[in-house]
Amino acid sequence: MQDVLDRLTRLEALVSIQQLMFRYAECVDLARFEALGELFRHGTIGAAGARPMRGVSEVARFYAATNRVHADGTLRTRHLAANPIVEIDPSGRRATARSYFVVLQETKAVPLQAIVAGRYHDAYHVVDDAWCFAERVIHVDQVGNMSDHLSFDLRRDPIPEIEG
Known part of the structure; x- marks a missing residue:
């Protein structure tokens, strides 16, 4: 019986972690x-x-300072996460995940196209009985035309520091 409960706990963790990935x-x-x-x-x-x-x-x-919000109130993007590999710690309270991402965008100036692709390396932990991001590291591998997405050129400029 304990084995079944352990499997259900791991399955619940996996679903919760995937929900965080998609909510992002x-x-x-x-x-x-x-x-x-x-x-x-x-x-x-x-x-x-x-x-x-x-x-x-x-x-x-x-994100508010570096992303271009369009007339419809969105970024006119679709962030697609794929191929998640989730590894849950035996404690059931920590996990890591690796996945790929592709961002599509279409605006009045830019036809529908992939504008950036890369990998997410994530760590998760349980806080107050809920799964949360502990860390997300974004590895950008390919960059296309991001002129209607970001306020800086990802290929050329350093990532800006935003003052609080």
Whole structure:
């Protein structure tokens, strides 16, 4: 019986972690930057090699300052996460995940196209009986035309530091 309970606990953890992965994409695409920040209340997010951001307000401020919100109130993007490999610690309270991402965008100026692709390396932990991001490191591998997405050129410019 304990084996069945352990399997159910691991399955519940897997579903909760996948929901966090997908919520991140939805928050970014819909320009819900405060909700995005909430995902990192107990964790950090940043590009590989850059200073990670921590907490609700820092994450929300960064995304609001660096992403172009269009007339419909969204980024006109679709962040697609694929091939997640989730490994849950035997304690059942920590996990890691690796996945790929592709971001599609279409605007009045840019036809539908992939604008960036890469990998997410994530760590998760349980806080107050709920799974949360502990860390998300974004590895950008391919960059296309991001002129209607970001306020800086990802190929050329360093990731900006946003003052609080």
